[in-house]
Amino acid sequence: xxxxxxxxxxxxxxxxxxxxxxxxxxxxxxxxxxxxxxxxxxxxxxxxxxxxxxxxxxxxxxxxxxxxxxxxxxxxxxxxxxxxxxxxxxxxxxxxxxxxxxxxxxxxxxxxxxxxxxxxxxxxxxxxxxxxxxxxxxxxxxxxxxxxxxxxxxxxxxxxxxxxxxxxxxxxxxxxxxxxxxxxxxxxxxxxxxxxxxxxxxxxxxxxxxxxxxxxxxxxxxxxxxxxxxxxxxxxxxxxxxxxxxxxxxxxxxxxxxxxxxxxxxxxxxxxxxxxxxxxxxxxxxxxxxxxxxxxxxxxxxxxxxxxxxxxxxxxxxxxxxxxxxxxxxxxxxxxxxxxxxxxxxxxxxxxxxxxxxxxxxxxxxxxxxxxxxxxxxxxxxxxxxxxxxxxxxxxxxxxxxxxxxxxxxxxxxxxxxxxxxxxxxxxxxxxxxxxxxxxxxxxxxxxxxxxxxxxxxxxxxxxxxxxxxxxx
Numbered sequence: 001x002x003x004x005x006x007x008x009x010x011x012x013x014x015x016x017x018x019x020x021x022x023x024x025x026x027x028x029x030x031x032x033x034x035x036x037x038x039x040x041x042x043x044x045x046x047x048x049x050x051x052x053x054x055x056x057x058x059x060x061x062x063x064x065x066x067x068x069x070x071x072x073x074x075x076x077x078x079x080x081x082x083x084x085x086x087x088x089x090x091x092x093x094x095x096x097x098x099x100x101x102x103x104x105x106x107x108x109x110x111x112x113x114x115x116x117x118x119x120x121x122x123x124x125x126x127x128x129x130x131x132x133x134x135x136x137x138x139x140x141x142x143x144x145x146x147x148x149x150x151x152x153x154x155x156x157x158x159x160x161x162x163x164x165x166x167x168x169x170x171x172x173x174x175x176x177x178x179x180x181x182x183x184x185x186x187x188x189x190x191x192x193x194x195x196x197x198x199x200x201x202x203x204x205x206x207x208x209x210x211x212x213x214x215x216x217x218x219x220x221x222x223x224x225x226x227x228x229x230x231x232x233x234x235x236x237x238x239x240x241x242x243x244x245x246x247x248x249x250x251x252x253x254x255x256x257x258x259x260x261x262x263x264x265x266x267x268x269x270x271x272x273x274x275x276x277x278x279x280x281x282x283x284x285x286x287x288x289x290x291x292x293x294x295x296x297x298x299x300x301x302x303x304x305x306x307x308x309x310x311x312x313x314x315x316x317x318x319x320x321x322x323x324x325x326x327x328x329x330x331x332x333x334x335x336x337x338x339x340x341x342x343x344x345x346x347x348x349x350x351x352x353x354x355x356x357x358x359x360x361x362x363x364x365x366x367x368x369x370x371x372x373x374x375x376x377x378x379x380x381x382x383x384x385x386x387x388x389x390x391x392x393x394x395x396x397x398x399x400x401x402x403x404x405x406x407x408x409x410x411x412x413x414x415x416x417x418x419x420x421x422x423x424x425x426x427x428x429x430x431x432x433x434x435x436x437x438x439x440x441x442x443x444x445x446x447x448x449x450x451x452x453x454x455x456x457x458x459x460x461x462x463x464x465x466x467x468x469x470x471x472x473x
Contacts, residue, residue, distance in 0.1 A: 101342030137262025154215030278314025294464020
């Protein structure tokens with residue numbers, strides 16, 4: 001006679017199978033409908049939760065299969081095996097679908113008064129901004145940010161086109177962006193938005209121009225002052241095909257643009273959080289030769305790493321713990337790193353500005369320990385998202401305005417921890433790349449930009465090429 005326990009066991013497995021079948025069916029339906037831009041697109045937030053539940057169910061199945069109790073009975077094993085294989089196949093089917101991956105990004109901040117848009121300003125005028133992507137794709141979406149502004153910002157028209165250098169564009173490639181099907185969109189204070197997906201033949205390392213005709217804007221602006229790239233400002237609506245930007249007002253800053261994602265089934269991205277050395281202080285304006293750019297170029301030349309994007313989230317003058325320019329690395333970590341799309345690796349290369357603000361040996365030692373704790377916190381948060389974390393050692397600054405003996409002691413303490421603690425998944429020893437062989441506390445004279453704190457273009461090339469592509473396979 002069959003016991004109640006026998007039936008309850010089988011009822012449990014049947015319910016588990018039903019959940020797996022339901023989740024998998026909806027996931028595959030969403031993949032199909034998403035490509036057709038139907039109602040499936042609206043299910044995306046729900047299905048992200050379903051992905052997590054599916055993983056939990058798969059884990060439970062494996063436990064039941066390989067650590068089964070005798071009470072389950074040998075006859076249930078084929079059933080469990082079927083469930084495990086089915087859930088794995090379902091996951092692989094979903095994994096083969098296309099996802100969004102970042103190809104370009106910048107770290108937003110509240111723009112300081114000295115870096116605000118020049119006259120005539122943004123309101124009711126047109127701004128053309130140029131960016132260089134890392135990986136290509138056939139479909140993209142643009143991201144914009146009003147995160148640190150106190151008032152709404154309206155964009156009446158946004159276009160993307162292939163840049164031909166300077167303010168010139170290939171007019172035949174111009175595509176108008178929409179937001180929920182409309183050309184005009186208003187960003188609330190504190191909000192981030194993304195455009196609707198659009199077809200665009202985006203090549204790796206292509207420079208594209210983003211042209212925005214603004215409506216009313218905020219007196220405080222979200223942007224990225226350290227663009228190392230020239231933007232072009234004209235009065236009125238200059239989005240027509242015959243718009244002439246020859247006499248545009250020039251400014252080397254970015255405003256409101258936040259990122260570009262591509263739709264792909266193969267690619268992944270590296271995110272870099274850092275300060276002015278990552279942001280490219282000392283690199284060439286409009287040359288796209290910051291060290292993350294050099295890394296992106298190197299990856300694009302390697303067949304094993306071609307589909308890997310590089311996202312530069314450096315902010316000049318930024319600190320990890322407190323003070324500095326922009327939100328601290330700890331405060332912006334969730335927005336700038338964890339919420340990026342398709343990130344599989346993270347490089348942490350920041351801390352010199354924290355040391356540069358210390359007043360004595362006691363505060364320097366305290367900051368060193370604070371940085372180590374912060375690195376551990378960021379490592380844990382990234383690992384929880386399945387992201388590998390690589391630590392970059394702090395580069396030399398002897399002969400710079402930052403140098404004090406006690407700050408050098410603290411730098412060595414931090415670098416020793418980065419190299420030997422084993423907390424990072426790998427170490428990128430930027431310190432050794434730039435240090436003078438005859439005076440390791442200083443940057444090599446031929447690699448520094450004049451202040452012995454920031455590299456020059458050759459120094460940035462050395463940094464980018466020092467990152468082993470094998471770390472991203």
